[in-house]
Amino acid sequence: MLHITKEFHFSASHRLEHLPSDHQCARLHGHNYIIELKLSAAPDQLTEPGFVRDYGDLADFKKWLDHTLDHRHLNDIIEDRNPSAENMAMWIYDQWTERYPELSAVRVSETDKTWAEYRP
Template sequence: MLRITKDFQFSASHRLDHLPDDHQCARLHGHNYTVQLELSVQSRDDLTRAGFVRDYGDLADFKKWLDSELDHRHLNDVISGRNPSAENLAMWIYELWSERFSEISAVRVSETPKTWAEYRP
């Protein structure tokens, strides 16, 4: 298997439901998020003619979407029907973008430099 990854950043606020009132994540707060897209193919026969899993330049539309839809937004208002945890955000992004980029094999979301959530179907 051959894999590539690319990191993207955005800043946003959220508040998580279904937590005790004194839990810090139940209060309105924000993060400087990192989203990592992982794209993969099974073998070298699946690479593009140039030898890529996918050209990194093809991911520019994802960055534009991230900037317009998530950056400096309140995620509770953007991700309808889901508690905007890092886990749910990773699944939501995968569901939205896997049709456009069939090579997406995982989406990772970081809220802090030490924490990551990963969705890998």
Template sequence: MFRISKDFAFSASHRLDHLPSDHQCARLHGHNYTVRLELAAPPDELTPAGFVRDYGELSDFKKWLDSELDHRHLNDVVPGRNPSAENLAMWIYEIWSERLPELSAVKLSETAKTWAEYRP
């Protein structure tokens, strides 16, 4: 299996429900997020050029990210979910797995040291 990945960035605010009122994430705050898309394909399903998918074809994802998530309040954008890193990764996968059938995982980072991953 071949795997490729590409990172994208956006900035947004959120607050998380179901936490004690004195928890730092219960308060309104923001992050500079990194989203990593991972795509996979077996050797016999590579493009004629030998790609899992041409990285240039991920430009629609960047446009969507910029228009839908960048500089937004995620509690208003992500329907019916607490906008934790875990839930955001799963939500992005659900939206983009039909458009990118090779999508095998979405990873999301809120800080340089923390990552959440959704891999069905």
């Protein structure tokens, strides 16, 4: 398999439910998020130029990210689940796998040292 990855950035706030009231993530706070989309294809599935997918095709994801998540309160956007990094990775995958069938993983970072990855 061949894999490509592209990184995207946005800032947003959230509050995580089902935590003790003194837990720092139970309070309203924000992050400068990093999202990575990983797309994969077998060598015989590459496009004519030899791409898994043209990176330019991911511009629609960046527009969606800027419009839907950037400078928003994620609890208001991702209403059906707690907006943890893990749940965000699954939610983003579910939103984009039909548009990008090569999508093989979504990584979400809230800090420089932490990542959650969804790889179905």
